[in-house]
Amino acid sequence: MxxxxxxxxxxxxxxxxxxxxxxxxxxxQWRRALSFGNIGAVYVWLLIxxxxxxxxxxxxxxxxxxxxILNNNAVTGLIAxxxxxxxxxxxxxxxxxxxxxxxxxxxAHFAAQTGVGVAPAVGIALGVALLIGVLNGFVVVGLGxxxxxxxxxxxSLIKAFITMVTNDQSITGVQLLRPPFSSIAQTDVAGLTLPxxxxxxxxxxxxxxxxxxxxxxxxxxxxxNPDAARLQRVATDRLRFLSLITxxxxxxxxxxxxxxxxxxxxxxxxDPYLLAAYxxxxxxxxxxxxxxxxxxxxxxxxxxxxxxTTGLSLASTPQWSTSVFTGIVLIVALAVxxxxxxxxxxxxxxxxxxx
Amino acid sequence: MLGEMEVxxxxxxxxPAGPPPVLRLERLSKTFGGTRALRDVTLEIAPGEVxxxxxxxxxxxxxxIKTLAGxxxxxxxxxxxxxxxxxxxSGVGDRHDRLRFVHQDLGLVTELSAVDNLALSRGYARTRxxxxxxxxxxxxxxxxxxRFGMDIDVHRPLKEATPVECxxxxxxxxxxGWTGGGVLVLDEPTAVLPHTEVERxxxxxxxxxxxGTSVLYVSHRMNEIFDxxxxxxxxxxxxxxxxxxxxxxxxQALATMMVGEDVDLSVRREAPSTARPAALEARDVxxxxxxxxxxxxxxxxxxxxxxxxxxxxxxLPYALAGAWPGPVSGAMRLPAQSDAWTDLAEDDTAxxxxxxxxxxxxxxxxxxxxxxxxxxxMLGRLRGRAALARRREDDLVDGWIDRLxxxxxxxxxxxxxxxxxxxxxxxxxxxLALGSQVLALCEPTAGVDVGTRMQLYDLVxxxxxxxxxxxxxxxxxxxxxxxxxxxxVLRHGVVATELxxxxxxxxxxxxxxxGS
Numbered sequence: 001m002x003x004x005x006x007x008x009x010x011x012x013x014x015x016x017x018x019x020x021x022x023x024x025x026x027x028x029q030w031r032r033a034l035s036f037g038n039i040g041a042v043y044v045w046l047l048i049x050x051x052x053x054x055x056x057x058x059x060x061x062x063x064x065x066x067x068x069i070l071n072n073n074a075v076t077g078l079i080a081x082x083x084x085x086x087x088x089x090x091x092x093x094x095x096x097x098x099x100x101x102x103x104x105x106x107x108a109h110f111a112a113q114t115g116v117g118v119a120p121a122v123g124i125a126l127g128v129a130l131l132i133g134v135l136n137g138f139v140v141v142g143l144g145x146x147x148x149x150x151x152x153x154x155x156s157l158i159k160a161f162i163t164m165v166t167n168d169q170s171i172t173g174v175q176l177l178r179p180p181f182s183s184i185a186q187t188d189v190a191g192l193t194l195p196x197x198x199x200x201x202x203x204x205x206x207x208x209x210x211x212x213x214x215x216x217x218x219x220x221x222x223x224x225n226p227d228a229a230r231l232q233r234v235a236t237d238r239l240r241f242l243s244l245i246t247x248x249x250x251x252x253x254x255x256x257x258x259x260x261x262x263x264x265x266x267x268x269x270x271d272p273y274l275l276a277a278y279x280x281x282x283x284x285x286x287x288x289x290x291x292x293x294x295x296x297x298x299x300x301x302x303x304x305x306x307x308x309t310t311g312l313s314l315a316s317t318p319q320w321s322t323s324v325f326t327g328i329v330l331i332v333a334l335a336v337x338x339x340x341x342x343x344x345x346x347x348x349x350x351x352x353x354x355x
Numbered sequence: 356m357l358g359e360m361e362v363x364x365x366x367x368x369x370x371p372a373g374p375p376p377v378l379r380l381e382r383l384s385k386t387f388g389g390t391r392a393l394r395d396v397t398l399e400i401a402p403g404e405v406x407x408x409x410x411x412x413x414x415x416x417x418x419x420i421k422t423l424a425g426x427x428x429x430x431x432x433x434x435x436x437x438x439x440x441x442x443x444x445s446g447v448g449d450r451h452d453r454l455r456f457v458h459q460d461l462g463l464v465t466e467l468s469a470v471d472n473l474a475l476s477r478g479y480a481r482t483r484x485x486x487x488x489x490x491x492x493x494x495x496x497x498x499x500x501x502r503f504g505m506d507i508d509v510h511r512p513l514k515e516a517t518p519v520e521c522x523x524x525x526x527x528x529x530x531x532g533w534t535g536g537g538v539l540v541l542d543e544p545t546a547v548l549p550h551t552e553v554e555r556x557x558x559x560x561x562x563x564x565x566x567g568t569s570v571l572y573v574s575h576r577m578n579e580i581f582d583x584x585x586x587x588x589x590x591x592x593x594x595x596x597x598x599x600x601x602x603x604x605x606x607q608a609l610a611t612m613m614v615g616e617d618v619d620l621s622v623r624r625e626a627p628s629t630a631r632p633a634a635l636e637a638r639d640v641x642x643x644x645x646x647x648x649x650x651x652x653x654x655x656x657x658x659x660x661x662x663x664x665x666x667x668x669x670x671l672p673y674a675l676a677g678a679w680p681g682p683v684s685g686a687m688r689l690p691a692q693s694d695a696w697t698d699l700a701e702d703d704t705a706x707x708x709x710x711x712x713x714x715x716x717x718x719x720x721x722x723x724x725x726x727x728x729x730x731x732x733m734l735g736r737l738r739g740r741a742a743l744a745r746r747r748e749d750d751l752v753d754g755w756i757d758r759l760x761x762x763x764x765x766x767x768x769x770x771x772x773x774x775x776x777x778x779x780x781x782x783x784x785x786x787l788a789l790g791s792q793v794l795a796l797c798e799p800t801a802g803v804d805v806g807t808r809m810q811l812y813d814l815v816x817x818x819x820x821x822x823x824x825x826x827x828x829x830x831x832x833x834x835x836x837x838x839x840x841x842x843x844v845l846r847h848g849v850v851a852t853e854l855x856x857x858x859x860x861x862x863x864x865x866x867x868x869x870g871s
Contacts, residue, residue: 208742212741212742212745213738213741213742213743214734214737214738214743217727217730217734217743218731218734220722220723221723221727224720224721224722225716225719225720225721225722228711228717228719228720229720229731230678231676231678231709231711231717232732232785233706233732234732291722292722
């Protein structure tokens with residue numbers, strides 16, 4: 001992962017580099033990689049683990065708790081990753097939670113109430129998600145509606161459609177409770193369930209696309225300055241369209257995994273995930289790549305937020321405390337990286353510039 | 356190192372004689388990380404003078420202005436006086452009655468009218484009921500702007516106003532509630548102005564001076580300084596090289612002070628000795644205000660496009676580069692690639708590399724590094740099997756950084772840490788790296804200092820010698836005189852005049868552009 005030189009950081013807010021920094025002044029790469037500015041959330045995460053270990057001795061610092069945190073947050077992670085690629089291109093997809101729900105009830109319906117079998121049911125659910133992606137792309141790119149409001153609108157339509165066909169009833173059936181369908185999410189590998197693996201594979205794939213390929217560079221260019229990108233022959237419209245397809249497909253995957261995990265197709269499955277996804281993606285953007293939406297930063301953010309909420313529930317705090325935790329972490333993280341808030345000088349010198 | 360270099364200048368150092376200075380700075384230094392942007396700067400502004408501040412990009416001008424404005428805190432030890440009274444540079448607020456700023460971006464809200472913009476700084480006039488007293492507000496705005504002999508519609512959004520009108524509104528807003536005296540700081544007020552409107556702005560600066568206010572005038576443009584300034588302070592490498600009376604200086608001597616070595620300002624390009632085949636031909640191009648322009652750029656020719664704002668001068672390169680957002684018609688061909696004519700209305704794939712007119716909004720991507728900016732249009736070529744070939748990308752970028760002498764802390768440095776001139780070099784390198792036989796440059800030297808400007812001229816000349824056909828559209832006559840061997844002057848969307856060789860002079864260009 002490319003990082004910038006220390007001198008460049010120090011003068012990032014300044015437009016003029018007056019003297020060429022000496023090579024000897026460079027901070028070693030590992031120190032930059034481990035700096036607070038780069039992976040502050042990891043340090044905060046460790047601090048939280050330490051705090052809960054002291055606060056809830058016996059129950060928190062156990063293998064079971066950690067497996068639980070990973071397993072419980074895999075779906076959150078998937079849905080958070082689904083919005084990373086659109087956000088890199090400065091496109092909001094607020095319909096992902098509803099796409100997730102729709103894909104979940106679709107797979108439940110076809111797997112439980114028709115005789116088509118599991119694999120075709122999964123295929124149909126992904127096909128439906130793909131259609132949503134095309135619809136979003138058409139409204140945002142084709143009709144030129146601002147993505148924030150456009151996907152809010154398509155989300156509303158999807159929600160209406162879900163209510164219409166499910167009558168707000170969960171779709172249940174024995175086929176959903178036993179293999180092969182249940183094994184999509186309920187297979188254990190060394191204490192961890194398969195969704196954790198899906199999360200890591202997806203994060204790896206998104207990292208590769210954004211960091212290592214021409215497409216990723218062009219996605220970021222589209223997000224940062226679409227006019228300049230277009231003048232450099234970047235097909236910004238096509239990329240924005242494709243980014244909405246990827247978010248819909250990933251939300252579709254998350255929906256299938258969620259349905260398999262709980263064993264029924266819930267018409268409200270996605271509702272709690274929208275805010276969590278954007279919280280993690282924005283918190284993740286403050287990590288590793290200083291201001292760029294990225295995959296591993298998002299995963300770190302999901303784990304940080306997940307650990308906090310799990311710890312709080314183990315500590316038997318009131319239910320609302322987890323929302324308080326998420327809200328405070330988000331505001332603090334984004335405020336620190338906005339540059340308005342003064343961090344102690346010693347931390348600041350190593351902080352990555354994020355403007 | 357730089358400070359030890361002796362500069363032989365005939366003009367004597369001016370003495371702070373007569374009335375005490377209205378603004379005085381002493382021992383002002385500013386360090387960013389390991390970079391010393393300002394070193395021990397001393398500056399004195401006399402009452403009622405226009406004091407120019409000049410220097411190449413990266414010399415510390417912007418840092419000095421920002422420190423003065425309280426945006427940056429100076430290193431400890433700096434001293435500052437206003438009208439003989441000490442004030443703290445790191446504090447904000449206490450200086451604003453006698454020291455005001457018009458920054459380069461003007462700080463206007465272009466969606467709002469002049470009335471609203473003026474009210475943003477001075478507050479709205481209220482009626483007794485507490486609602487906005489629009490009649491009063493309008494009278495105030497007209498009075499403020501009328502002082503500068505400007506008659507503008509104060510209710511129109513500023514985005515419909517001309518650049519000079521916007522500058523006037525910004526100056527009026529800065530001078531609000533002013534009783535004379537003090538210092539008005541103008542940071543590159545003419546950077547975005549077309550040449551023909553500069554004189555109007557200079558008249559406005561003179562009007563400010565007549566009101567008894569001193570002006571600290573930051574500019575890149577040599578002739579403005581000789582037109583308007585009483586004294587000039589030159590910065591180089593963060594140090595003050597000297598303060599001189601303008602009356603005792605020549606442009607040559609001032610350029611030498613800025614660059615630190617002798618500069619020949621009287622460049623003139625040799626035309627290609629024989630007629631060469633065309634590198635680019637275009638027929639009947641129509642886009643925006645363009646009403647049918649045909650042209651041919653020969654191999655090794657640098658063809659200038661001149662014209663007033665709105666003449667189509669700004670539109671033509673975009674239309675040819677396939678980058679004009681509106682409908683385009685006409686045909687073009689690049690004989691080196693194919694003899695077939697391309698219909699511009701249907702096919703915009705025959706694109707030629709373009710240096711866009713506005714570096715910050717269209718040229719560079721601020722959040723990207725030097726490398727990411729440079730390789731953006733050629734990522735397809737740098738692809739390995741699936742991922743980018745990172746070694747090849749690094750080598751390519753390092754090669755261009757070397758070749759163009761781009762001053763950056765490395766290829767991964769954020770582009771915004773580079774000075775304007777160096778950013779422009781990156782934009783230029785990006786075009787050259789595409790290896791096209793035709794280039795289109797818009798305002799190639801906007802906001803670029805004298806030294807870099809000469810380097811860019813040389814670079815274009817070098818490309819021309821290698822057989823590349825270059826199209827240069829510029830509002831700066833210096834560009835056209837310094838680079839071009841032939842100039843097409845546009846008026847009302849058509850080619851009005853063609854100037855070649857020795858005909859390309861400033862009077863001829865202005866005459867042709869205005870059609871007088």
